[in-house]
Amino acid sequence: MTQTPRLVATDLDGTLVGQDRTVSRRTAEVLRRLDAAGVLIVLVTGRPIRWLHPVYDQLPVAPIAICANGAATYDPGTDSIVHSTPIEPGTLAEVCERLRAKIPGVVFAVERDGGRQMRHEAEFPVGPWEVNHHSVGPVSYAELLTRPAAKLLVRAGVQQSDEFTALVGECLEGLAEATHSSSSGMVEVSAAGVTKASALARVAREQAVTAHEVIAFGDMPNDLPMLAWAGRGIAMANGHPAVLAAAHDITAETNDGDGVAVYLEQLYRY
Template structure:
């Protein structure tokens, strides 16, 4: 799988990858070939940063499987986190006063909606917000969210869900209700779950800021993802790859694809790039691998 290159295209200096469905499977495990490819990229002097919708508390699978996790961009770009130091480097938050009217409007249209709000210190969930293996909770307040958030609380992410609803229809309706007051996205195809962050926030916005701090332009970035919350990142990066088994809209919009997760898609692309860099001048890659 040798990519094509253009002579004027700079080499990759940063690889940005989503986690779930891209390099992590349903068991939250990396495939060995992926770990080897990430290690090889870092050994070649390429920055590797994970850009995920997961909050900080869901990064344990990285610690368990990687010697060097590096800095992680979490919560759809809201938090830049150093897991090794357990330190928040930057955070893009919004005031509870922006969240409350959004929750009221969504609840007015969909009375059975449940809400959760993540802050840097705690998680607030309505009664009935189901727990999963992903959502192991240590610091949680389970009570009506609209009553639990104190004035002045700064929110990382607001979530709304409506059990039994069609995921795409619920997402589109909530996006219309929010009407640009917050950023709106979703990352779980089969779940009627909507994720909201600071107005204008995307993975791409934070990644661009992170890259610029390292003197890296979008033309020097390779990115991987599979869901709508990855879309801006994949179209911003010069070499953005949608996973072949990802969300159909993302695959169609990005155009350039990596093989499916089960086929070690990310590893295949990285391996091909590294091999080509050692055997030929850099040139423009085609739209598909």
């Protein structure tokens, strides 16, 4: 990349957002200046829509968000999903049956409507912040498969994330995409061909921006397709080893050290 990027795409957790789930004032100010200068900003995250608003509340701008690893593109200005590519019920059923046949003790949850709702099997462990949440609740296995899902979430007890993701991906080859965004042992499954890169490419195309004019930041394996597609793919200093190895460059600071903001300040000479 020899020119200043026209579009800045950034992951949230582990990248733009600190470990305390906050966006620093420094980071918020850099995004404000980019927006004022006409640079397009796109949030690109594995988060469901229901987890986006705490981030928007901390930002001086309200950029479009690609969420659920590319399955839904969300416009906060209209509170609407402008594009969606979910796993359809028939495919969802085949995915789950393949995994149940291969992996002992596997349990599932689904993100619906871009993640406005989550439904899960009773045995699926739900984070304490979502217990008794109005948009989250248990259903039967049969009910889980009745509607399109932005993402299928897969667990099977205590697992090593990289190895478990590889196993799930092998089971679903040609049928769906498998990735992960944490070290918790949970695998995230999307429709075939749906990644952060596929959704970002569509948004860029709609804005007449080429891949060469995009800079993207990320830290985990679910960011790899996006970092490879962008003209400049930047790994966070705290990134997963595979991300550090694949990126064009690495931030000098971690997410807790405002790594994205520091990089952009230097790039745009703020």
